[in-house]
Amino acid sequence: MKTLKELEEIRKRTLETINVRKDRTGTRVVVGMATCGIAAGARPVLMSIMDEVKKNNLADVVVAQTGCIGMCRLEPIVEVYKPGEDKVTYVKVTDAKALRIINEHVMQGKIVEEYTIGAGDK
Amino acid sequence: MEMYRSHVMVCRGTGCTSSNSEQIVKNFEELLKQHGLENEVVVERTGCFGLCALGPIVIIYPEASFYSLVKPEDVEEIVNEHLIKGRVVKRLLYAETIENDTIKSIDDVDFYKKQVRIALRNCGVINPENIDEYIAFDGYKALEKVLTGMKPTEVIDTIKKSGLRGRGGGGFPTGTKWEFAAKSQADQKYVLCNADEGDPGAFMDRSVLEGDPHAVIEAMTIAAYAIGSSQGYVYVRAEYPIAVKRLAIAISQAREYGLLGQNIMGTDFNFDLEIRLGAGAFVCGEETALIASIEGERGMPRPRPPFPAVKGLFGKPTILNNVETYANIPQIINNGAEWFAAMGTEKSKGTKVFALGGKINNTGLVEVPMGTTMREVIFEIGGGIPNGKKFKAAQTGGPSGGCIPMEHIDVPIDYDNLIALGSMMGSGGLIVMDEDNCMVDIARFFLDFTVDESCGKCTPCREGTKRMLDILEKIVEGKGQEGDIEKLETLANTIKNSALCGLGQTAPNPVLSTLKYFRDEYEAHIYDKKCPAGVCQGLAKYTIIEDKCKGCGICAKQCPVTAISGKPKTPYIIEHEKCAKCGVCLEKCPFGAIIKA
Known part of the structure; x- marks a missing residue:
């Protein structure tokens, strides 16, 4: 027997994990996971992004992966798509950088300029 | 629950399951484990996506990548x-999701674009x-x-205001039905669900039970509260093993969560559900026959009144609604009656699920707002007729319905328009026919079905449909006589007016509607001894075209009844009196010199 409160908790908790099937309007964080990306360490980056999203209960954030976009020397590449905003491309991302991207850009809307393709490639 | 970056949804509806989707699930699970991805990617068995023609489907x-026609060996690549x-x-x-080399969202593909999924959400x-x-x-x-x-009373008012009508066939207003039962005084009342889906080609109820069984449980509980009942039964065909299994799992989960049983959600309201399996008799989809079957009696209808809302299961007030009707209820309560009533036509609100079948590209399940035209359903959502053939008619309502010809294809679909055209909504089977279908043969097929399924209780249905079938069989065999059409019409009208239940009263519809729109085909069979579509074997005539025949003699050697004769290197001839119309000669002729007319 579940109380109404427990049902609401189940609803919230489950929605966080399966909302990706219905609501495709939130923020998308895309990690380049082609051979070049994986070789450069994209997997740990992907894992730390997922952990951080989960830890902060970011139900409307989708973590996806994509193939090679042609700038293999800059991998691991992470792109953030926020609804109504331009795409932001981060390059040479590490676990630690990924955490900042999620905390500052995804959660607070502040782009981490120094990791973007414009700054990071210098 | 774990957080997964990727969700692999594999269709485990009946269609995809029969094309081996369970093996696809197993391959995914195994390969994900091998690659150590089992904590990142989750594989879920889910219900029907609707595009059954292209199953197994994986999303x-x-x-939201929409993979179709997936084979177990494709899983490794994915x-x-x-x-x-x-x-x-x-x-x-x-x-369809690939356009100019870019991938479109599945929501923008023709098949899904015009759909509004409420019952199938x-x-x-x-x-x-x-x-x-x-x-x-x-x-x-x-x-x-x-x-x-x-x-x-507020629940009943909401359902009444929404304009929801029964999705199983007749289209009776659901709220009014509930109101009757609520007003009947009794120590016990029952809530029943009719999942005895029997129309050939209709499978929306199965899909809802397989894909979203809790929606039906929730709706039945709401109905029970509205009329004051504490016990419900779902009457489902035993031929739907996956639906039965999922429903049983759902019922036990709901009990565990206290959503069925005593003191639901901590209130003093009690309600429980049981499953009753039907043995597959079509007539048990009729409400009084269904009730008799649950009681353990032989599944036969009885005259109404008294209606089940007054005297139903075990003599107590009972409501009986169809699966798809129930699937709409929780949405109406959540979103309000006005939300639902804003969709559809004046007298038919909301959406309707159709099972597309026959000569159509996208065989499957679609849900569209009432008032969508047949043309949109068949040509836009359904993808039109395969092989460039011409549309002839759409059959709706199964053995109780009729045909809609090309000239009425732009009529908005709702309960009343279909009845005005001599067909009916029925449960929503929609079988598309092209120029290669013989309408007399279609009528014969449906009547053959009703003769088989007639329970035999009343004479008009038991004897009348059999006599109609006799005449139709005569006609398709080429033995039709003058007066047959008139006899069919007299019989049809008599049965319509005198049969006991819906099965008998609507059984002549396929004949009447084909007579209405395709009388010329009946006449061609009877007077010209021709089947215009070339379907009826008894009327087929095989002829050798002299100019094309090289006189090889292959046809004569193959003919099982030695109806072909001739001399080598000169054109051969078929003796029509002897010909058994098997078509072997046409198949074997290397020069295409034999035609069927």
């Missing part, structure tokens, strides 16, 4: 490319064997709203 989120490297396997994508989206996923998408919220804040 991968968050990209795992290696899509799930490990993030590269969508274009080769396996549903072709969770089908293909959730794992039907996991109550938490149903709850996540607002499941059991309507029940909570009803039990904690609405009086039974």
